[in-house]
Amino acid sequence: MEQPTTSNDRAYQSEKQTINNCEVEIVSYQINGTYYCHVNNIDPGATIARGKGADRATAVSIALEKVHRRV
Amino acid sequence: MSNYAHPETLVSTDWVVENLENDNVVVVEVDVDTAAYEEGHVPGSIGWNWHTQLSDNVRRDIIGKDDFEKLMGASGIGNDTTVVLYGDNNNWFAAWAFWQLKMYGHKDVRLMNGGRKKWLLEGKALETDAAAPAVVSYSAGEVDKSLRAFQMDVFQSLGKDGVSLVDVRSPKEFSGEILAPAGLPETCQRGGHIPGAQNIGWGTAANEDGTFKTVEELKAIYEDKGVTSDKNVITYCRIGERSSLSWYVLKYLMGYENVINYDGSWTEWGNLVGAPIEK
Numbered sequence: 121m122e123q124p125t126t127s128n129d130r131a132y133q134s135e136k137q138t139i140n141n142c143e144v145e146i147v148s149y150q151i152n153g154t155y156y157c158h159v160n161n162i163d164p165g166a167t168i169a170r171g172k173g174a175d176r177a178t179a180v181s182i183a184l185e186k187v188h189r190r191v
Numbered sequence: 192m193s194n195y196a197h198p199e200t201l202v203s204t205d206w207v208v209e210n211l212e213n214d215n216v217v218v219v220e221v222d223v224d225t226a227a228y229e230e231g232h233v234p235g236s237i238g239w240n241w242h243t244q245l246s247d248n249v250r251r252d253i254i255g256k257d258d259f260e261k262l263m264g265a266s267g268i269g270n271d272t273t274v275v276l277y278g279d280n281n282n283w284f285a286a287w288a289f290w291q292l293k294m295y296g297h298k299d300v301r302l303m304n305g306g307r308k309k310w311l312l313e314g315k316a317l318e319t320d321a322a323a324p325a326v327v328s329y330s331a332g333e334v335d336k337s338l339r340a341f342q343m344d345v346f347q348s349l350g351k352d353g354v355s356l357v358d359v360r361s362p363k364e365f366s367g368e369i370l371a372p373a374g375l376p377e378t379c380q381r382g383g384h385i386p387g388a389q390n391i392g393w394g395t396a397a398n399e400d401g402t403f404k405t406v407e408e409l410k411a412i413y414e415d416k417g418v419t420s421d422k423n424v425i426t427y428c429r430i431g432e433r434s435s436l437s438w439y440v441l442k443y444l445m446g447y448e449n450v451i452n453y454d455g456s457w458t459e460w461g462n463l464v465g466a467p468i469e470k
Contacts, residue, residue, distance in 0.1 A: 151231035168374035
């Protein structure tokens with residue numbers, strides 16, 4: 121199997137957290153200078169909230185703020 | 192690709208890269224998250240919105256033949272075009288589109304193994320401009336209903352030997368603990384599952400990078416639950432899209448002959464008056 125590219129400028133990152141008793145996956149990556157974050161429920165994996173920003177932290181915080189309101 | 196029953200229906204991300212300039216190949220992204228395409232997509236790919244372009248939201252149905260022909264033609268897809276579908280979430284809705292294309296008789300339709308996740312993981316090229324293909328003529332066949340289960344098919348299968356119902360939802364949906372996963376709108380009146388169904392989560396078919404597991408791994412998962420190739424298999428989930436991925440896995444990767452997708456799924460069965468359920 122091919123190994124994923126890990127270029128720092130737009131590395132795809134994923135981590136799991138539990139928010140308000142809901143298990144979620146926080147995915148973030150960069151495309152053309154903009155960082156995107158999707159927060160998905162673990163199963164089935166549908167996007168609950170999304171955010172974007174000039175850096176990863178901004179994109180993630182915007183998405184997480186929405187998640188706290190929605191789950 | 193492994194020893195899948197129908198390897199011609201699956202392509203790698205590298206194959207897609209090699210065929211980006213191939214005039215007979217049209218790549219289409221179909222996502223759960225309908226805004227993902229706009230972030231960036233495979234160069235030249237078309238974006239389809241499953242909710243507005245692949246659903247008849249008045250009838251609660253797949254799109255009609257006329258609309259399907261218009262969608263295909265407007266996407267630059269002719270009857271002999273190779274269509275490569277990919278999307279987020281392990282090709283969840285890409286498989287749903289695959290199911291519809293097969294119902295309308297499109298000959299050459301394939302999934303990109305690993306979908307959008309693998310493309311991003313590999314750092315492959317993306318573009319943000321929406322593709323503007325030249326419109327072509329497309330003629331669809333009559334719907335192949337043998338690929339689709341309706342509620343009467345499910346009723347008639349209850350308690351019958353030789354039929355396997357596969358509920359691909361999460362364990363908490365299967366047990367009735369929850370009516371729908373967090374953050375998703377479609378729900379129902381009752382929780383639980385169709386009597387006799389086996390719970391085999393749709394996501395069990397995929398590796399961490401979104402690619403499909405090997406045939407041997409898939410067989411171990413399904414056969415352990417008694418879902419064997421000699422059975423008539425009906426897959427279902429909540430609205431029929433997760434189960435279309437399991438339908439694809441069973442039919443095209445594992446080679447099961449008789450597999451149909453019940454797209455009414457739990458949002459239909461869980462609301463039906465008098466329909467038996469188990470918890």
